Amino acid sequence: MSEITDFDSLRxxxxxxxxxxxxxxxxxxxxxxxxxxxxxxxxxxxxEALGHQLKVYNYSSEKDKMFVPFARLLRMWDExxxxxxxxxxxxxxxxxxxxxxxxxxQPHVPLASIEKWLGEMEHRYRLAGHSExxxxxxxxxxAAHLGDIPRAERAYAAWLAADRDSMADCHACELHEQGxxxxxxxxxxxxxxxxxxxxxxxxxxAHEPHAVLASSLVPLLRLGRTDEARAHHLRGFRLVRGMESxxxxxxxxxxxxxLTGNEARALELLxxxxxxxxxxxxxxxxxxxxxxxxxxxxxxxxxxxxxRQVPGPAGRSWxxxxxxxxxxxxxxxxxxxxxxxxSTSYVSERARARMAQSPLVERLPLGVRTAxxxxxxxxxxxxxxxxxxxxxxxxxxxxxRMSDTLRPNAMDAWAEVSRAAAGVELDARDRAEIADHExxxxxPEGAALFERAAxxxxxxxxxxxxxxxxxRAAYARALAGxxxxxxxxVEEPYDQVLALYAEEAxxxxxxxxxxxxxxxxxxxxVLDADPADGGEGGGAAGASVLAEAEAAVRELLALVxxxxxxxxxxxxxxxxxxxxxxxxxxxxxxxxxxxxLFGRATAAFVxxxxxxxxxxxEARLAGLAHHLGDISGAERALRAxxxxxxxxxxxxxxxxxxxxLGEVLGGRGLSVEAAEHALEAAHWAxxxxxxxxxxxxxxxxxxxxxxxxxxxxxxxxxxxxxLPDLNAETHGDGAVVQTQWWLGDCLSELGEHRAAAERRxxxxxxxxxxxxxxxxxxxxxxxxxxxxxxxxxxxxxxxYARAGELWRSLGNVHGLVRSLxxxxxxxxxxxxxxxxxxxxxxxxxxxxxxxxGAAGADEEARQRLVAELGHTxxxxxxxxxRSAAEDxxxxxxxxxxxxxxxxxxxxxxxxxxxxxxxxxxxxxxxLAAGWLESDLGRPDxxxxxxxxxxxxxxxxxxxxxTAQERRAEAGQMLQVMEEQRNAG
Numbered sequence: 005m006s007e008i009t010d011f012d013s014l015r016x017x018x019x020x021x022x023x024x025x026x027x028x029x030x031x032x033x034x035x036x037x038x039x040x041x042x043x044x045x046x047x048x049x050x051x052e053a054l055g056h057q058l059k060v061y062n063y064s065s066e067k068d069k070m071f072v073p074f075a076r077l078l079r080m081w082d083e084x085x086x087x088x089x090x091x092x093x094x095x096x097x098x099x100x101x102x103x104x105x106x107x108x109x110q111p112h113v114p115l116a117s118i119e120k121w122l123g124e125m126e127h128r129y130r131l132a133g134h135s136e137x138x139x140x141x142x143x144x145x146x147a148a149h150l151g152d153i154p155r156a157e158r159a160y161a162a163w164l165a166a167d168r169d170s171m172a173d174c175h176a177c178e179l180h181e182q183g184x185x186x187x188x189x190x191x192x193x194x195x196x197x198x199x200x201x202x203x204x205x206x207x208x209x210a211h212e213p214h215a216v217l218a219s220s221l222v223p224l225l226r227l228g229r230t231d232e233a234r235a236h237h238l239r240g241f242r243l244v245r246g247m248e249s250x251x252x253x254x255x256x257x258x259x260x261x262x263l264t265g266n267e268a269r270a271l272e273l274l275x276x277x278x279x280x281x282x283x284x285x286x287x288x289x290x291x292x293x294x295x296x297x298x299x300x301x302x303x304x305x306x307x308x309x310x311x312r313q314v315p316g317p318a319g320r321s322w323x324x325x326x327x328x329x330x331x332x333x334x335x336x337x338x339x340x341x342x343x344x345x346x347s348t349s350y351v352s353e354r355a356r357a358r359m360a361q362s363p364l365v366e367r368l369p370l371g372v373r374t375a376x377x378x379x380x381x382x383x384x385x386x387x388x389x390x391x392x393x394x395x396x397x398x399x400x401x402x403x404x405r406m407s408d409t410l411r412p413n414a415m416d417a418w419a420e421v422s423r424a425a426a427g428v429e430l431d432a433r434d435r436a437e438i439a440d441h442e443x444x445x446x447x448p449e450g451a452a453l454f455e456r457a458a459x460x461x462x463x464x465x466x467x468x469x470x471x472x473x474x475x476r477a478a479y480a481r482a483l484a485g486x487x488x489x490x491x492x493x494v495e496e497p498y499d500q501v502l503a504l505y506a507e508e509a510x511x512x513x514x515x516x517x518x519x520x521x522x523x524x525x526x527x528x529x530v531l532d533a534d535p536a537d538g539g540e541g542g543g544a545a546g547a548s549v550l551a552e553a554e555a556a557v558r559e560l561l562a563l564v565x566x567x568x569x570x571x572x573x574x575x576x577x578x579x580x581x582x583x584x585x586x587x588x589x590x591x592x593x594x595x596x597x598x599x600x601l602f603g604r605a606t607a608a609f610v611x612x613x614x615x616x617x618x619x620x621x622e623a624r625l626a627g628l629a630h631h632l633g634d635i636s637g638a639e640r641a642l643r644a645x646x647x648x649x650x651x652x653x654x655x656x657x658x659x660x661x662x663x664x665l666g667e668v669l670g671g672r673g674l675s676v677e678a679a680e681h682a683l684e685a686a687h688w689a690x691x692x693x694x695x696x697x698x699x700x701x702x703x704x705x706x707x708x709x710x711x712x713x714x715x716x717x718x719x720x721x722x723x724x725x726x727l728p729d730l731n732a733e734t735h736g737d738g739a740v741v742q743t744q745w746w747l748g749d750c751l752s753e754l755g756e757h758r759a760a761a762e763r764r765x766x767x768x769x770x771x772x773x774x775x776x777x778x779x780x781x782x783x784x785x786x787x788x789x790x791x792x793x794x795x796x797x798x799x800x801x802x803x804y805a806r807a808g809e810l811w812r813s814l815g816n817v818h819g820l821v822r823s824l825x826x827x828x829x830x831x832x833x834x835x836x837x838x839x840x841x842x843x844x845x846x847x848x849x850x851x852x853x854x855x856x857g858a859a860g861a862d863e864e865a866r867q868r869l870v871a872e873l874g875h876t877x878x879x880x881x882x883x884x885x886r887s888a889a890e891d892x893x894x895x896x897x898x899x900x901x902x903x904x905x906x907x908x909x910x911x912x913x914x915x916x917x918x919x920x921x922x923x924x925x926x927x928x929x930x931l932a933a934g935w936l937e938s939d940l941g942r943p944d945x946x947x948x949x950x951x952x953x954x955x956x957x958x959x960x961x962x963x964x965x966t967a968q969e970r971r972a973e974a975g976q977m978l979q980v981m982e983e984q985r986n987a988g
Contacts, residue, residue: 005656007300008040009087009439009489010036011044011048011049011933013039013045013051014037014044014049014052014053015042016078017037017040017322018034018037018052018053018056020262021033021037021056021060022036022056022060023763025246025248026060026063026064026246026247026248026249027064027065028064028065028066030060030064030678031057031060031061031064031066031069031466034053034056034057034060034061034821035057037056037057038050038053038054038056038057038073040053040091041053041786046082047080048087048088048089048092049050049088050080051077051080051087051088051092051829052092052873054076054077054080055073055077055092055096056074057073057097058070058077058099059072061073062106062247062249063093063104063210063247063248063249064248065249065251065279065283065284065285065286066107066190066285067106067109067249067285067286068104068109068110068284068285068286069108069138069285070099070103071103071106072100074102074103075665076667077096077929078096081093081096093132093418093782094170094370097120097128097129097134097171098134098171098338100125100128100129100138101125101127101138101141101142101171101173103121104118104121104125104142104145104146105120105142105145106123107931108145108146108149108198108288109286109287109288109289110287111341111342111344112336112341113289113345113347114345115150115345115346115347118146119146120141122139122142122146125138125139125142125813126139129171129231132686133234134169134170135162135166135167135168135171135172136162136166137166137167137168137171137172138171138172138173140159140162140163140166141159141163141172141181141420142160143155143163144156144159144261145179145181147159148185148188149342149346149351150346150348150350150827151351151354152201152347153500154205155186155267159388160182164600164790165305166929169621170748172767174207174209174212175201175207176201176202176203176207176208176209176212176213176216177200177209177211177212179201179207179216180199180202180215180216180219181210181449182190182198183195183196183199184218184219186198186224186644187219187832192224192226192227193221193227195219195220196223196227196301196517197222197226198230199216199219199220200409202216203216203217203220203236205805211249211250212245213240213243213254214240214243214244214247214250214253214363215239215250216252216384217236217237217239217243217253218236218244218252218253218254218256218257219241219249219253219256220232220233220236221233221236221237221240221257221259221260221794222256222259222263222364224236224258225260225263225264225364225365226364227559228949230264230368230881232366233260233264233368234368234369234370237257237260237370237713238372238717238722239373239715239718239721240257240718240720241254241721242295242717242720242721243717244257245276247271249286251283251286251289251290251292251293252282252288252292252293254273254277254280254293254294255289255292255293255295256296256343257273258270258293258296258297258300258301259274259296259300259361261273261300262296262299262300262303262360262363263361263363263364263365264363264364264365264367264368265363265365265366265367265368266367266368266370266374266431267300267303267304267829268374269370269372269374270300271300271314272374274297274300274314274315275315278315278316278317278318279296280293281293281316281317281318282295282317282318287338287341287342288342290338291335291338291339291342291351291355292358294332294334294335294338295331295335295358295359296358297327297331297335298328298331298332298335298359298362299358299359299361299829301324301325301327301328301331302332302359304324304328305324305325305328309324310323310324310325310328310820311323311324311325312324314327314695317330320410323801325663332359332619333383335355335476336352336355336356339351339352339354340352341356348640353870359759366724367687368689369683369684369686369705371682371683371686371702371703371706371718371721371722371725372688372703372721372722372725373690373695373699373700373728373729374685374724377705385535393459394420394423394424396421396424396425396428399417399420399421399796400418400421400434400437403418403420403421403437403441404419406438407441408571408572408573408921409572409613410572410573410576410614410617411506412616412652413642415441415444415445418437418438418441418445419445420773421438422438422441422442422491425438431464432460432461432463432464433460433461433464433466435460436460436461436463436464436466436469436473437457437461438524439453439454439456439457440454440457440461440473440476443456443457443473443476443477443480443781446480446482447480448480448481449480449484450476450477450480450536451477451478451480451484452476452477453560454473454476455473455477456473457473458470458471458474459475459641461473463737465548466514467505467509467510468501468504468509468510468511468514468515469502469503469514470761471501471510471514471518472497472501472514472517472518472521473656474493474494474495474496474497475494475516475517475518475521475522475832476492476494476521477522478490478493478494478497478521478525479494479524479525481493482524482528482872485533487525487528487529488517490525491525491526491529492519492530494522494525496519496963497518497521498519498522498712501514501515501519502515502520509904511562512564512567512571512574513571513573513574514769516560516563516564516573516574516577517573519556519559519563520560520577520580520581521562522556523556523557523559523560523584526552526556527550527553527556527557527584527587527966528555528587529549529553530549530550530587530596531587532593533546535551539946543723547964550588550592553584554588556580557584557585558585559826560577560581560849561578563586564577564581565578568585572612572613572614574610575608575612576612576614576617578608579605579606579608579609579612579614579617579618580605581604582601582603582604582605582608582623583602583605583624585601586598586599586600586602586605586621586624587624589601590628595628595632596632599625599628599629599630599632599634600625600638600826602621602622602628603625604622605618606618606621606622606625606641606644609621609648615623615647615648615649615650616650616652617650617663618644618645618649618655619645619648619649619653619657621659622642622644622645622648623641623642623660623661625637625641625665626639626641626642626664626668629641629942630668635668635671635672638668639665639668639672641667641823642661642664642665642668643665643755644660645661645663646662646665646973649661649688654692654895655688655689655691655692656688656689656692656694656698658711659666659683659684659685659686659687659688659689659691659692659694659698659699659702659904660683660685660687660698661700662681662685662688662696662707663681663682663685663689663702664680664703665678665681666678666679666680666681666682666702666709667705667720668711669681670682670705670708671710672721673711674708675710675712676713678705678709679706679709679713680700681705682703682705682709683705683706684704685698685699685701685702685705686699686702686703686706689701689702695729696729697734698735699729700726700730701733701735701739703722703723703725703726703729703776704723704726704735704739704742704743705728706722707719707720707723707726707743707746707747708742708746710722711746711749711750713724714753715752716749716750716753716754717754718748718889719746719750720750720751720754722747723743723747724747726743727740727743727744727760730743734973735818737770740770741770741771741779742785743766744763744764744766744767745763745767745783745786746771747763748763748764748767748783748786748787748790749786749791750758751763752786752789752790752793752969755791757791757793757794758790758794759788759793760790760793761790761794761799763798764783764784764786764787765783765787766804767783768780768787768888769782771783777810777813777814778814778816781807781810781811781814782809782819782820784803784806784808784810785803785804785811785819785822785823786871787803788801788803788804788806788823788826789826790802792826792830797833797834800826800830801830801831802825802943803842804823804826804827804830805823805827807819807823807881808820808823808824808827811823817851817852817855817869817872818868818869818872820851821848821851821852821872821876824844824845824848824878825844825845825848825876827844828840828842828844828845828848828879828880828883829879830839832846832886833888838887841883841887842883842884842887845876845879845880845883846880848876849873849876849877849880849882852869852872852876853873855869856869856870856873867918867921870914870917870918871915871918871922871925873914874911874914874915874918874922874926874929875911875925877907877908877910877914878907878911878925878928878929878932879909879931880907881904881905881906881907881908881911881932881933881936882904882927882932883899883904883910884900884901884903884904885900885904887900888901888904898940901936901939902940903939904936905936905937905940907932908932908936909927911925912926912929912930912933915929923956924966924970925955926956927952927956927957927970930949930952930953930956930966931949931950931953931970931974931977932950933949933975934947934949934950934953934974934977935977937949938977938980938981938984943981943984943985944981946977946981947977947978947981949977950974950975950977950978950981951974951978953970953971953973953974954971954974956970957970957971960973
């Protein structure tokens, strides 16, 4: 902190303090500055220090401290109004409104005092000649707080009817308040209509659109506009996160999470702001916050999570049930104080209604990483209530029916049969089927149980099914890695089933089952082998394995391929056989055939009424189509997989398909739909417990798609959420760099230049170690831009210098020249930096000219270099003109302007050599030259430049905005030159 020795140093310190984050530290500094102002003995210094103190109190959790400095200011005004300058007179009247809302915030301030204050405000505004708009707005706030609807409606109408003047709140704040009233009256659509100009950025201020974004969340949910609500949450929470004074808006975001199945995120938000539980300077916002905490905690208790540990007031640990009771009691006690002051029950009624809300959306994915959805803990084991004995024959019939039709939940049905059959005497056939399906559920560990099932099928007189069970036992061994043992084990069942089938002693289903098992085992040899051994042109061993597998599959297909019955099991065998042939085609390198065969297989599954079996192969088909450049085919296959999988897809599979489809759509430039699928992928990855792996990928992609749409705040939230989970080992350092890069772009667009520089420098540090250095150079250059925009010129210059070295090493003249130009502009901003600026820009010109001299026969590359030279001359001229404006010596100014004109004239000539391709650049330089000629007192030459521009756009399309702008500026120049001549 600088020493305060005079009024100017005091003002600098107040300005610097005003830029600090809201909170007690800023408030304490304002109090120190008032003491320093009093030491100066200058009344206006004290007035300004009091106004500064009042402002920082208003935008903090200590809003109740505003009244003392304001009372002192008002007394000073009444005693010596001549001590106030025009700005402070305006400021004094402006903060009358803050006093009105501040009194409403404090339940200990009597209602009579608030009403008296309204009268005082009206009187003083009238004396100062101000409109009554602000007064009626303040009266509306009082009436709305009291729940006096008729008075509020009258004041609302009078507020809108009164003229806007310098005392009216900004458009953004007024629209927020008007929309809030419409929403409070049940008119959600009308509220959003009023808020639209704020949400779209037409009207903004220090706290808008922050507050409007928060207020819009629940109305959007009620209207079913969930995508907008999600976007407003991501965008709006980013704005209020660091603003201590916006507890009410923060509460709106917690409420949104509680009402959309995002209770886990709501808890994370509470943990970020522990002081919000106890800060007492803004009682109304504390009431809002505690009401929402009650809503969230009672919601958790209702779903069986009352004993869950949750963030709460410091000093002890809290369960959800305990915090619910505490927050409800605190909120209702606070509401009662307002109601006692107001002589109504309105505030308590509103608080209770807010606490009692029901979820508006069961689950709204947000895209950002959070804990898995909260769920009730397992219910402790209790003695089961007496129930009727299960109907075992009915359960068996159901399980057989589901198995015969290959329903997805058939295994669950057999598990239910197994439980019901415990201790029950069953015949061999029933026991065989139960053992068979239990073995299937065990996967690679089911071989022994399959063998037992085979014995029971034999005992039941079904040799075909016994052989099928023995084949399944062999395949289980293959799955366990014992492929050679499995092949040996399957040969006897294979020979025997073919003999039985020839004798018509078993049917197609059992025979197909054995042939399928054998084919699957042989395919394991293919899948487990090194792809190079079986690929196109592979060795003899590889070719032999492929041939053996294909023979086994085609034998199966010969049996079932022409089957025309209604046994879906046989139809499924035929479809799977075609999928096997497709996989073999992949191994041979015949991808076109593979695509055709996978397509036939998936169509066969769907035709058989088994679409869920098609999903695996549709995903495979999508990958092959994408590899072959058939993007539309890949998209069709992925959409089909999602459709056919439906509710049967596991969470991780659903996440993978959505992510693949998002990537395909993003590659086609369809970023809006791509973002929707990336969002779904992130949600399902979280549900699958894959947040740190697959979920991180999905969030990274989602952030990129949002960035492409210009949704920078949402993209930044998502990318910041993804970044902690991305790492070089799992995702590759390229993904980390890309995420930092995108995040830097977002932060730059949001005006968060220091943070953007940090992200870009972190990405550059990783890329520094890559063999190819173009990304490193680009990131260093971007970091320099951010450092310059953040007001760190020395750091920016060093970063530009590093980028320039990298561009030079890469032979990239364009990057080198641009880094030199940027350094020139940075130098010009420094004290005594004009010479360094000119030298850097001159270096840029020389680099362009040298590159042109060494350019080869590539005409397109030469044209780009010529254009770069033209832009460099143009910027050199602008820089010289700017430096002339800062010189106090008339002769030096004229010399600098002549030098600037020479550079701009050279730019005109260079752009002219490029013809119509550089028309807009040439005319821009022509106009710059014209204004320089005007500054040098040569109106005739300036007029010639203006007429050249008009001639260049003769006959230009009226929709050409650049042409219209250039014409308008040329016309303005001609008018100014005519006035100069007349004056001369």
